[in-house]
Amino acid sequence: MSSNDDWVLEVRDLMVFYENALAVNNISLKCRTGQITGIFGANSAGKSTLMHTISGVMLDIKKKEAMTGGERITLFGAINFNEEDIQNLQPHKRARKGIVLCPERRQLFTESSALENLKIGGYLADKAQAKKTLAYIFQLFPELQKLKNREAGFLSGGEQQMIAIGRALMAQPKMLLLDEPLLGLAPSIETRLAKAINEIKQQTGITILLGEQYARPVLPIIDYGYVLENGSIVMEGTAEDLMNNPDVLSAYFGM
Ligand code: ATP
Numbered sequence: 001m002s003s004n005d006d007w008v009l010e011v012r013d014l015m016v017f018y019e020n021a022l023a024v025n026n027i028s029l030k031c032r033t034g035q036i037t038g039i040f041g042a043n044s045a046g047k048s049t050l051m052h053t054i055s056g057v058m059l060d061i062k063k064k065e066a067m068t069g070g071e072r073i074t075l076f077g078a079i080n081f082n083e084e085d086i087q088n089l090q091p092h093k094r095a096r097k098g099i100v101l102c103p104e105r106r107q108l109f110t111e112s113s114a115l116e117n118l119k120i121g122g123y124l125a126d127k128a129q130a131k132k133t134l135a136y137i138f139q140l141f142p143e144l145q146k147l148k149n150r151e152a153g154f155l156s157g158g159e160q161q162m163i164a165i166g167r168a169l170m171a172q173p174k175m176l177l178l179d180e181p182l183l184g185l186a187p188s189i190e191t192r193l194a195k196a197i198n199e200i201k202q203q204t205g206i207t208i209l210l211g212e213q214y215a216r217p218v219l220p221i222i223d224y225g226y227v228l229e230n231g232s233i234v235m236e237g238t239a240e241d242l243m244n245n246p247d248v249l250s251a252y253f254g255m
Contacts, residue, residue, distance in 0.1 A: 008033045008207045009054070009099075009175055014077035016049050016058065016231075023049040025231035027077075031175065031209050036201050036221055039211040040242075041228030047211035048104055050228075051179045054079060054209070055101035056091030081175065096124065098174030102181065104211075106164040110153025114144055117152050117163050121170030130170060136204075137166040140196055158189035162196070169200070176200070178210045182217055190217040197221060215242065 009031040016024040024046045031037045039047050052058040053075060062073040079087045086094055108117050118137060122130035138145045141162040147155060152163055161181055168176055178197065182190045198221040201208055212218055215225065219239045227235040227242070235245060 006032055008082060009209070010080040011054065012078040012080070014050070014053060014079070015075070016053055017074040019071045023231050024053065027233055029226055029233065031207050032223065033207055034201065034205045035223035036197070036208045036210055038215060038218055038222040038225035039209065039228055040213070040215045040225060042213060045228040046231040047228060048179055051101060051177045051211055055099055055177055056089060056094040057101060060091060095171060098172065099177065100168045100171045100173035100175070101177045102164050102168035102179065104179040104183065106160050108152045108160055108163055110151065112152060113149050114152050114155065114163050115148040118166050118170055121167030125170065125172050129172060133170050133172065137169055140199060141166065157185050158193065161185065161193060165196070173206055175207045175209070178208060180211055180213065182212060187217070194218050194221050219243065
């Protein structure tokens with residue numbers, strides 16, 4: 001069995017309630033250092049809630065809801081990053097430690113240029129590091145080089161997703177949370193982005209947690225995966241284990 005320090009992130013017995021509705025139900029999972037871990041589940045399975053809770057954004061949402069008299073959000077359980085309990089750490093402090101969220105639907109500044117969007121991601125990095133990362137992003141996504149001065153909102157979905165991933169890389173992640181990066185993209189772009197995500201793992205050693213509705217386009221690149229149903233993990237295993245389970249193939253793998 002591996003030693004503890006093989007795991008950069010460990011989630012233990014996590015529960016998240018929106019008022020009385022249970023969105024994440026007693027989830028425990030681990031992300032092995034330098035690997036890609038997949039989280040698969042249909043709409044509303046709880047993927048984004050999990051990503052928001054790991055990144056800490058959920059604490060901001062909870063605070064905002066409490067201040068505006070909105071819904072009550074309750075969190076239980078533990079999140080350890082490099083064996084440190086971060087459950088109560090504010091999101092910007094988690095980002096400084098290297099936990100960076102690339103959110104669902106990209107959330108770009110659509111009226112800013114592609115380059116401005118990338119640079120915004122690097123505001124915490126030192127100048128030399130930001131310059132190096134920018135060069136890496138243009139190597140990973142050469143198409144962005146010629147589009148860099150175009151308004152992000154006018155670019156294709158695939159190009160916008162490249163910017164969103166690039167912006168997250170500019171924040172110098174050690175642990176990158178990708179929330180449905182392939183959402184709404186054509187199959188050829190899905191393949192292109194899955195390949196790029198794998199290159200990021202191989203070339204930078206960044207640990208990746210990847211949430212997707214359908215596992216099929218990313219099965220070739222994940223090291224380990226979990227299947228979420230109604231907020232609970234119903235199955236876990238290597239890509240091969242998941243592929244060989246007939247119960248989940250049609251529901252989650254589009255096969
Ligand atoms: P999607 O693919 O639609 O993003 P998901 O797997 O990311 O789905 P979540 O967005 O985490 O799922 O939603 C999990 C559950 O929590 C769903 O039942 C959803 O309706 C509910 N939920 C999510 N956000 C809120 C909220 N702010 N208030 C109340 N319920 C919420």
